[in-house]
Amino acid sequence: MADHYEVLGVSRDASPEEIKKAYRRLARELHPDVNPGADASERFKLVTHAYDVLSDPEQRQRYDMGGDGSAFGGGQGFGGFGDIFETFFGGGGTRGGRPRSRRERGQDALVRVTLDLGDVVFGTHRDIEVDTAVLCETCQGSCCQPGTSEATCDICHGSGQVQRTVRSLLGNVVTSQPCTACQGYGTTIPYPCASCQGQGRVRARRTVSVDIPGGVETGLRLQLPGSGEVGPAGGPNGDLYLEVTVASHETFSREGDDLLATLEVSMPDAILGAQTTIASLDGDVELEVRAGVQSGDVLTIKGRGITPLRGGTRGDLRVAVQVVTPTRLDAKQRALIEDFAKKAKAPAPRLAQFHQGMFSKLRDRFRG
Structure with missing residues (x-):
């Protein structure tokens, strides 16, 4: 009789896992349904017999001690039979199982939408065009021609x-x-629906109405359950995901729930102060520029920022002052400035310790 270890192609000290792996490999190669040859059939029997012996610790010990290694000794020997089912039928042929359902859940869909910064202050409503699978109106998901059935x-x-x-x-x-x-x-389906070719669904463009909350930002995905494509045979819809991109604004930028902007102020207004009206994203706002304001000072308008995504108090509108120095003066204007300089006795320009650039200074002031 052939040596069981040689039949399986493993060493005598092979682990149970190595023996099982070798058996599965050979069983797939030699099984009669795969390889109908007579030689393969005989080898398959030898391989199965060898595995029956070596997969059982008691029989393997008896075989290693010189026994005949009968696959059915000691009332055992059904290991190979079980592994045949496991190898070829996933743990045993399923008898009496239920038939598959044609109805399946549809896939999820992803749509990208671009919003203006003003849209995220309070939120907005959009009608989104989606090109996806919808229920077949001809057969209503039955997959059959009207008047026929499965x-x-x-x-x-x-x-x-x-x-x-x-x-x-x-x-x-x-x-x-x-x-x-x-x-x-x-x-x-003897007579498949001609409109959907027996799928119960067709490709079409449809409109989905979406209320987009305030506070969304670029990269955020909103989930709309049940708004994705319909499943085969009229199965339940998948979900629709809306990926948001917020476009840049020519005046305002965003930091968290706050809006940031720069206010250019003339030298006279910076010296004397002024009352001005600025256009925010949700209407005009009165703003007072105090006398003596400096470039880099930040004026805060409470509650004129963005509504938080999860509710709460609106952010602020923060405006950084930039004093604009005139570059062209006529003779009269120059004379007035020179007279002012003499009377003000302003100190001459002087060096001071370097701390940070103007950009960093503004950034830190914006952040409070």
């Missing part, structure tokens, strides 16, 4: 499975597999 499969008689006989050491074993005639559904 028919019980003649091959599996509605079970969705067919029985198959497999030869093994224990004789003929009957297993069940999905019916190839009906793909496991248990029914066939």
